Amino acid sequence: MKFLRNIRSSRSEHLAQLLDQGYCIVENALPTRVLKSLNADLDPVFAATPLCQGRFYGERTKRFASLLRRSPSAARLVLSPAILSLVDAVLKPMCDRIQLNVAQAIEIHPGEQSQFPHRDHDMWQGHKGEHEYLVNVMWPLTPFTAENGATRIYPGSHGIEGLSKEDPGTAVSAVCDPGSAICFLGSTLHGAGANLTNLPRRAIVVGYCLGWLKPYENQWLAYPPDVAKVFSPELAALVGYAQHRPNLGNYEGQCPSLLLSENVPEYIGAIDALRPDQEAMMACADNTVPRD
Template sequence: MNARSAPARFDRARSSATAFLLEQDGFCLARDLAAPSVRRVAAELDRHFDDTPFCAGDFYGERTKRFGRLLVRSPSMCELVMNPVILTVAQQILGPHCDAIQLNVTQAIEIHPGALAQFPHRDQDMWPGADNAYEFLINVIWPLTPFTEDNGATLLWPRSHGGHDVEPEAAAVASVSDPGDAIIFLGSTLHGAGANLSNTTRRAIVVGYSLGWLKPYENPWLAYPPEIARDFPRGLAELAGYHQHRPNLGNFEGQCPSVLLQDDRPERLGAVDALRPDQAAALADFVAHQLLGASPPLAGPVSHP
């Protein structure tokens, strides 16, 4: 996925303001961004919450329910995943550090009365290489029910992201919000679900976007195998793993895995270079020198099988 794949019409001012706040505070609440889509998703996922067992383990929380693969469970999910304001912000923050961003997860989370507060954490700690010098991830929590101070609204620690101290300087803020709002935060921002002290359940979905060269939290090719992903719009299929991250990362038989979404795939595939322009230029230079009988310059790394 890249900026070219984002739909042409979007609120540029809103994207810029959101990215600014994210970089300043580590999170941002975008009010009333996609209320009709959220209403549809909430209705489509309703029975899945009922059918899903409670989680096990103190991190997820034993009074919570979670399930993934939301793009197969809710036809309207695509509208949230491909929200143009969110995609533009994700591209702006993650784009400089990868060739293409990817979908890291779609997950529904239900927090039941009696749930304890979740362990405060930074999501990008799941990748050992993340030292918070730059962001690996952007998460968007879309409330499906109102988020209140006492029903488990996500807690976020202002300015706990990036190069800021591991111990946050400010107290946590509860993301009090309504369905249609988007709670957006960085991979390095300290956060966690609040305790549910009320007598109603809190429902939300999380959509995460990460650098395209990382192992995603939710395995995209198992969540969305080719027979499912072939019905996705092209930009969504690319985000969900059917895209080669240059150079040559995530290939299938040496080609872009989107070849698996075609009707007329040949029996045998030949591997084809997929290089960034700078790599292609260095390689062309290397090859040209050899063809001219000159000693080739030492080129940078291209790819390693």
């Protein structure tokens, strides 16, 4: 009971900091052996992946995604209960379910400049400030220091107030070790730091967004049914094998998780999955609006 109380109280402290400052660092979110084994699984992929092109991605940076099929340890990060409960608290008021927006590895090489400070929610058009669109989580695979390019975060730059500030203030470097999770809101100004050392800085970014948005990483292509078949139902739902009411992301009018079952019928038939307010509106119309 005491253990549960401790988890709950550290969750509420982290959530309070996330909402108040726009970011928080959850220490010991996962055992370091999970990060070590993920790092080892990704070694050959980092070695084979060319440097990025473009100012945003960084010319001395390597990135690749589809992490859930590159290492069995990646699911531990994506499904971390401590993180999911923070993300749910931020995003669930605006959606039925959250989804995975991205799971990408980022290696910043010596000599890389600091990244352009940005807000990740700008990937979507639409009004900003009334609610959050996403929560991002950086998981260091090497220690994060101010010298090697730890993510730089502008505290208080988030939400309606932060967005209207002319001066975002001074950035802090998210200094921490593998096992920690750096969480920040989609509206929080941030960017990778410059790497002034002679060793690469490695991390994973796991992002979650509102379930009705178009995700940054095309999850259905990264994890087609044959790949997602072995995922737990929770993981499969996060990568798109779940509908979002009303009927969003359906396959032949049904929940796309159907494609993960053994025998997918050839002819399926659509079934409504509406929000309760829509069901109520139609029930009410049945009684009041004359129909032919």
